[in-house]
Amino acid sequence: MEHLSHKRKLSIMFAIIAAMFFAAINQTLVSTAMPRIIAILGGMEYYTWVITIYMLTSTLATVLVGKLSDIYGRKPFILAGIVFFIIGAFLCGFSKDIIQLITYRGIQGVGAGIIMSSAFTAVGDLFAPRERGKWTGVMMAVFGFSSVIGPTLGGWLVDNLDWHWLFWIFLPLGIVALVMIVALFPKVERKASESIDYAGSLFLSLTIIPLLLGFSWAGTKYAWGSAQILGLFGSALLFAIIFIIVQMKAKSPVLPLSLFRNDIVTISNVVGFLMNAGMMGALIYLPFFVQGVEGISPTYSGYVTMPMSIAMVVLSAVTGRLVTKTGKYKRYAVIGMPIMIAGMLIMAYMDSIWMAVAAMVVFGTGLGIGMPIFSLATQNAVKPTELGVATASSQLFRNLGGTIGIAVMGTIMQSALVGNMKNAMESGSGFDVSKIDPETAKKLAPFQNPEMLLDQPRLQQLLDTMPANVQPILHNMIETLRSALASSLTTVFLAGTALVVLAFVLTLFLREIPLRTSNKMAEPETEASPSLETA
Structure with missing residues (x-):
């Protein structure tokens, strides 16, 4: 052109x-x-x-x-x-x-x-x-x-x-x-x-898919050394070898x-x-x-x-x-x-x-x-x-x-x-819900999830519904999450x-x-x- x-x-x-x-x-x-x-x-x-x-x-x-x-x-x-x-x-x-x-x-x-x-x-x-x-x-x-x-x-x-x-x-x-x-x-x-x-396209796809799935699931859904992850990486390696052979002859x-x-x-x-x-x-x-x-x-x-x-x-x-x-x-x-x-x-x-x-x-x-x-x-x-x-x-x-x-x-x-939250608890700078009555602890459960920090309107709405005596505990929990x-x-x-x-x-x-x-x-x-x- x-x-x-x-x-x-x-x-x-x-x-x-x-x-x-x-x-x-x-x-x-x-x-x-x-x-x-x-x-x-x-x-x-x-x-x-x-x-x-x-x-x-x-x-x-x-x-x-x-x-x-x-x-x-x-x-x-x-x-x-x-x-x-x-x-x-x-x-x-x-x-x-x-x-x-x-x-x-x-x-x-x-x-x-x-x-x-x-x-x-x-x-x-x-x-x-x-x-x-x-x-x-x-x-x-x-x-x-x-x-x-x-x-x-x-x-x-x-x-x-x-x-x-x-x-x-x-x-x-x-x-x-x-x-x-x-x-x-x-x-x-x-x-x-x-x-x-066609063969090269197939085996290239079969190489990329398990490779990326392995990296995506490793450490989250499965452990890095688990059979699932090792199987995915092994499959990617096998298909990569086949792909190279196919490309040499295509x-x-x-x-x-x-x-x-x-x-x-x-x-x-x-x-x-x-x-x-x-x-x-x-x-x-x-x-x-x-x-x-x-x-x-x-x-x-x-x-x-x-x-x-x-x-x-x-x-x-x-x-x-x-x-x-x-x-x-x-x-x-x-x-x-x-x-x-x-x-x-x-x-x-x-x-x-x-x-x-x-x-x-x-x-x-x-x-x-x-x-x-x-x-x-x-x-x-x-x-x-x-x-x-x-x-x-x-x-x-x-x-x-x-x-x-x-x-x-x-x-x-x-x-x-996970490590930082655990360290906060062990150092005493975090929050210990076991020392709070079960009913209050149940209400505080959402505030133990860092995901809460990403929805500010919902966070503020829940804060407003909590009694005054719980507010200091909540602010401590939120600051620990942010840290x-x-x-x-x-x-x-x-x-x-x-x-x-x-x-x-x-x-x-x-x-x-x-x-x-x-x-x-x-x-x-x-x-x-x-x-x-x-x-």
Whole structure:
């Protein structure tokens, strides 16, 4: 599609951005409100599953669509992604319990994975790598803009309207995006010489599913050393071996192993995995600090995350233009990632809303500078015929990192919370309901669950109904819960920081090659020997 006129390219980009914004705003809209939704539906032990299932299905969709879109073109898959996302969002609004919500979020995840994979690959079809830097920044800015208005709007909606509207309010935008893609996106003929790798797709799916289930259930539903978890990890290993064998023999593999002989692709993907594991695993629990520890409503919780999004929007756009102007990209990753690390360290030790805001500004600055670089590096290092599958591999590793990171951080969170509550009881700083008469103790039972901290209206309502002589005990219980939750979050943020530090170290080994000025590439570019050149 590089041959299209500039005006036609802009029209197609507008349609792509509309589709991406539809998926992104629905995701950010829910993020701030999710603690309240979980408190209403119940099942805090399944909190991470609402996120994990979304990441699991989007991961599978991303990698499977990558190769298929190289064969059939991007248009049918972007359309299918929008349809899946609309259906999932519509059903989410009718959820009666946490299990239904998890199921319907899985459908949304399928749509999101297809949209994101196809959209980023389509940009690679439209623009040469040198010009792609600018558009990568624009697409990051779309995510940033949705992050600016999404959390705040989501918080306001859940405070003032029924929570179901969170999933329904932007459905008309999905219809608009669907119509725009149909009208503006060119159709690409199927590549007759390409075949579909059904066996590879099957065994890749059978590898990813037990792997992610194992990480999601380990330490929460089952012990890490339990037969169930070991069985899942063993199954993932077995299917991974079969998948590799199938890919070595496949005529047109769904995930060509030759991609990973390219050191740029391999390092970029591993960095993306580690970065997302640390970042997503930690940031998903930020609302727990704002709403649970500090007692801020979901509406104002969105204002806390807004500075991060604004910083990311501005810096990603600026970085994209600088990459296009200079043709250099590695330096921005080397600059941005230490800033991200600094932001996460502030999160680990924050003890006020203002420190949380400062953490968001610093983290968003680093994110805007460094995050767009690795997808660009991957796309620039492969042949145009491998653009879809290379982009899918990048998205796959990021999604795997995010999913595993959320699951592992959830385990760390739950384990730390149980330990902190136990320590509070043993040290005498907690509360001992055994010394209270049984009737009063029964009334106080809800206040022993940290989940209560996430539903401030209900908490205040219960406080108001309690007799005056019990109020001091209640306030002691609440403060103990908040202290235990705060300490647990510190552990989570530090664990996330450690992963991002490791990603930064690997970034230093990323080989930089010149950004091409067209989608035609010379083979020697990808075969050059590795170096530590930092631009």
